[in-house]
Amino acid sequence: MTNQNQIVNVPEETIVSKILVIRDKKVMLDKDLAGLYYVQTKVLNQAVKRNRNRFPDDFMFQLTSQELESVVSQFVTPSKRVFGGSNPYVFTEQGVAMLSSVLKSDRAVQVNIQIIRTFTKLREILMENKTLAERLEKLEIKYGKDTATIFKALRYLLKKDATPEIEERPKEKMGFSV
Numbered sequence: 788m789t790n791q792n793q794i795v796n797v798p799e800e801t802i803v804s805k806i807l808v809i810r811d812k813k814v815m816l817d818k819d820l821a822g823l824y825y826v827q828t829k830v831l832n833q834a835v836k837r838n839r840n841r842f843p844d845d846f847m848f849q850l851t852s853q854e855l856e857s858v859v860s861q862f863v864t865p866s867k868r869v870f871g872g873s874n875p876y877v878f879t880e881q882g883v884a885m886l887s888s889v890l891k892s893d894r895a896v897q898v899n900i901q902i903i904r905t906f907t908k909l910r911e912i913l914m915e916n917k918t919l920a921e922r923l924e925k926l927e928i929k930y931g932k933d934t935a936t937i938f939k940a941l942r943y944l945l946k947k948d949a950t951p952e953i954e955e956r957p958k959e960k961m962g963f964s965v
């Protein structure tokens with residue numbers, strides 16, 4: 788157990804890198820949470836099973852074989868064997884919050900606080916981007932076609948995996964012509 792006076796500090800980037808989107812929900816794998824809490828995955832899952840009534844389906848669910856294949860291929864996990872014999876469980880933000888009530892260590896409580904703060908920060912960033920996109924749309928309507936290229940470029944910058952929709956102008960020949 789962590790000493791009461793010892794403060795646990797998990798870098799925010801570490802937490803963010805462990806958040807996945809599955810079934811349109813931001814979740815964390817049982818294995819990753821166990822690693823952050825310094826407990827074995829089976830210990831975490833046993834604590835959850837003993838308190839199953841605290842973890843409804845919107846707090847925690849088990850991955851299907853297809854979802855597990857997707858996780859393995861997307862995140863360069865060497866194989867499904869990394870997850871043990873059965874499909875892993877994933878926890879939503881609410882499920883992570885509930886974990887602190889079933890895991891009794893000081894570290895679990897402190898790490899949970901950091902994870903919840905990270906989820907909240909991600910939600911705020913997403914809302915800021917959504918608000919900015921809505922404002923851009925209103926400006927584009929207001930100023931019309933004259934600024935369409937600028938708005939396309941700005942929308943491109945707001946999207947993570949977008950390709951630019953900016954029209955390329957024909958290149959002019961350079962140099963002297965005879």
